[in-house]
Amino acid sequence: MEFQGNVEFAAPREVVWKIIRDPTTVAKAMPDFRDLVVTSPTSFTGSAKVGVSVIRGSFRFQFQIEEENPGSFLRLSARGRGIGSSVDIQTRVTLADGGSPTATRMEWKAEAQVGGALAGIAQRLLDQAADRTVRDIFTNLSRLVREGTAAGP
């Protein structure tokens, strides 16, 4: 399952980069995130509640920055496990100059793979549920960037 989107922020690339590169931002963008532990400069862990409506469970995530080019590119993998299932998300975020000198355009692509109990039982709903979950995360992320940039450097 692949999802993508883009959004423009009224802030320069370095500012946006700093925010999205920060594990706490990622943590806040995830639904009901708890227990953030930064395990290395390029990895962190924590748990989040994933799912839609009543079908929802706690997953432990391991985040790993697989690749980065400060200010322009980030590849982040999130490997989650819970409720007899696995949720693996590979995300690529690209930052580029936006319409104005102080604006930044963020494009994201996410590839999600679900395994175990959820993959079988919820197959018909998986696309839709994953679509919604991933979109919510990026909506949150965008909001956090906006809030962060509004607060000023």
Add this chain to the structure above:
Amino acid sequence: MSAARTSPRSVAVPAPAEGTGWVGKSIPTKESVRFTTGHGSYLDDVKLEGTAHIALVHSPYAHARIRSIDVKEASAMPGVLAVYTGEDIRKLVDPFMQLAPPPADKVLDYPLAVEKVRFVGEPVAVVVARDRYLAADAAEMVQVDYDVLPPVMDAESAASPSAPILHEAIGTNRVWDGVYEYGDVDGAFAQADLVIQEKFHYHRFNSAPLELNAALASFDRRTGELTLYTNNVMPMFCMPLVASSLRLPSDRIRVIVPDVGGSFGNKINSFPYMVLVSVLSMQLGRPVKWTELRSEFLAAGTHGNERTFQIEAAVRKDGTLLGLRGEAFDDTGAYARYEPAGAVIWAQVAFSMYRHKNLRLHFHSVFTNKCPVGPNRGYSRAQHLFLYERIMDRIADRLGLDRGEVRERNFVRADEMPYQAPNGTVLDGGDYARALHRVQEMLDLPSLRAQQKALRARGRYLGVGIAAALDSAGNNFAQVRVINPHLPFSGNSESARVWMDMMGRVHVAMGPTNQGQGHETMASQIVAHELGLNPEDVHALPGFDSHSHPYTGHSGAYASRTAVMGGGALLGAARELRRRIQVIAAHLLKTAPEDILLEKGEARSRRTGNALPLSVIGGVALGNSLELPLDMDTNLSVTYVYRPPFRIPSHVDKKGNFTLTYSYQVHGAVVEVDPETGKVHLRRYVAVDDCGNMINPAIVEGQVIGAAVHGIEAALLCEAKYGADGQLLASSFTDYLCATSLDVPPVEVEHFITPSTAGPMGVRGVGEGGGTALPALAAAVEDALSPFGVTFQDSHLTPERIQSAMRGRAPTVPSPP
């Protein structure tokens, strides 16, 4: 053949004694009373004080390396007694013996995954807790970290050298590989008027026993004895595997099988779980129980062998099949737990019911990242029989001949029986063509064809499909030496014990476990028949217990064998007991043993009419024995082992008598297919079955109907389907669709009776049904849609598969005459 001409439903009985002919009677099954009134005692009904329960942690990945397993949190949860990983278990048990020859014999298979996971649902860790809820709670807390690897999801690509390897220890995904060649195959192709090329796929499915796998182990530290309760239906065959894995001498293991709620072969592969609960019980010093969840059964129980054929058929213009050649790929899943036996079992029916002499099949058994396969009703033969039936249809269609006529032309004829096929197997009687005719009659084929024509004119598509198949019963285990000449198995045997107590009551116990087929009734009928008793008065011991039941290494309920093999043992034991009773009675009645007739619970002198109740015989022999001469045998307990005459097949030319006896059946299906949706509506289903003499025709009928429905649901509803990423899609009953009574019309059954010339009592065995419904339905759907010119290569026909084959096609309108 005269018996075969008796009218359908009448039953021939081996010389029934007047008034006491219980063999051949449709008496209600004795055990059904306890099963239907809630008094059956299944494995989960066995309660032992202090039992601990387990929950398994499963792999969500099809293929991955286990990086680490963190059990700290789980171990600290309330009620948790212990948590074991595959690595922990590896230190406590030996890996399971492998049937395959090198290099696949080096595969390391343990009850839990070690180092790698190889299919979705594979157990990687186990939590032992006070109850199942706490165990399940803690299992969620076990943290497994994986490195995901690419999965291999079909046998053909798995066999390619570039495929990712499942078992690095052997460096290949090939479990077994070999060529079967009989006759002059290339000569046959040189003579052919037509060569048909096809690819067929026999899909993955299994069965739906109401009771799932389960095991309860109780290790007594005082005696060093392990009591293992299991619902494995071949427990004594598995015993060497279990004992050697546990490093226990077999005299320290007592096996008890209570009532079993269905198996269809699937439960034979439960030995890894038997070892798991046993080792946990030995470690923890208390009973440990496991009962499988349906999701576990579907993901990690046993699937039937999924097989792909790439095949060529050499055919003469008149529809005669001259030869077959090609390749078969068996997708055995991630471990070879009964495999690669499937790579030879099919050869029991290598030529199906047909006379052609030339066959070359390159058979490949290959590991893939799916659930391990193993016996499933019609094990390895249904796949092969499907190939034959589809080939017959193709021959007819390509040559513009009638599908029935082509079968008839190729069938082994009644006057050729017993018939030895080119690979040495012997078909022991039957009239295949007549069974086909009877099915055509039952369906009233001419009027069906008229109806089909009328409906087509209105845009409705009716179709009829007829298929035939063999059921082989009483396999010769030596056939596994074709795949591995060093395997220490051969022949087949079964054991039964019949004994009389002091009160003259008769008891019987035998090796095969009872999984609901009515074995207790069948045994009672045979013993009652021989001893002049009422089956109600014969006490058949339920279940199996290695301390009280006789057994051989072949014992078990599998391969349609119990009536044949168990029947032979029961007959032998009952007859010997009868002889001993006659001797004692003759002494007491002052007559000759031959003069003694056993009837209505009495031993009677035919000559004088004087009689003694059996209670007197039992009482004298066992309690008042000085009434008898000291040299007279007073042992009224007879154990008899039935062992049919087999030879060891040659592993070089792969020829031999692989099976004792064959039943056969012809099935006919009438379907209507909705051409817009692809949905198949089954309108009628008829079956003619010949399993030789029937001990209890009602039981036979139940087996025939059950096998038909099993095949129908496999063709139309059930598929153990995986996604390309290795996820099991049919992971619950929401998606693994078992048929209900609303999906299947009444199955109309008729019986032919051609007594077997090989099996005891003329019995041929029944139960598996050869998967006949799968080719019958594929044929019916093709027939319905013949105006569209679509054909199907798969044994599973989903509406979408049919609809997409139809897309863009318009029906050809028959031209006016």
Add this chain to the structure above:
Amino acid sequence: MYPRPFEYRAVTTVDEALRVLHEVEDGKVLAGGQSLLPLMKLRLASPGVLVDISGIPDLSYIRPQGENAVEIGSLTTHDTVAHSALLQERCPILPAAARGIADQQIRNRGTIGGSSCHADPASDLPPTLLALDAEFSIVGPKGSRTVPAKEFFVDLFETQVQRDEILHHIQVPTLGPQWGWSYTKFNRREGDYPIVGVAILVRLDSHGRRLEEVRIGLAAVNPTPCRARAAERFLQGQEISPAILKEAAHRSTEGLHPGSDMHGSSQYRRDMVQVFVRRGLEEAVTRARLAGGNP
């Protein structure tokens, strides 16, 4: 089949239910349990507190609301809906849809309120209620409100009913004699959730020739049950002909994003929507003509 730990509270009045839902942190209403309990047993759902409302006596009823409507209490079971003489007379599409749900045991337990609130896009009643323009009455801490069907279903498994509210009853209209209907559930096996479900209502002119109004509810093709608005608009006012129905069927897939599963890919579901909208329209028109005396 071993759910995570949960607390269980049985309530006997609506007020008590609302009070408990308000008090507890992680409460979830339990009605017939035929959707919630299977999810809990699979551990895919794990509410902290189950608030069992099935013992509230006054939520299970079917009664007339004047001449033009029927009110159905949220605890009314599928079986009761399937056999209601009043609904059969006034709103027969609803019993028809209820009859095809699962099996008898599940119909004995499952409720119309539970089916609506669970909002599984593949359920049979929600698209039917959408086509009927039903009204949903919700009670909560701030009193009660009524929500039209087109607003009720919000997203996948999500409705207007908030965590501390309960669905009280549903009101459906009386269908007059000029109305025709059909409910088609297409599945592989009897009683299963549909691969597609199509609820259709048509209102004809007095000659039985023209479509005055058409409503098409669809199941299992979007994150929520939905209406085939483009097809409905297209048909409104049209003279009935095979070509028109076919064209409408074609338009009925506009805006649909069906998910795929092993029983039907997204494309297959779209194809099936077309087949069953066309057939359903034909069936509904035939019924309307019979009812209106224009066979």
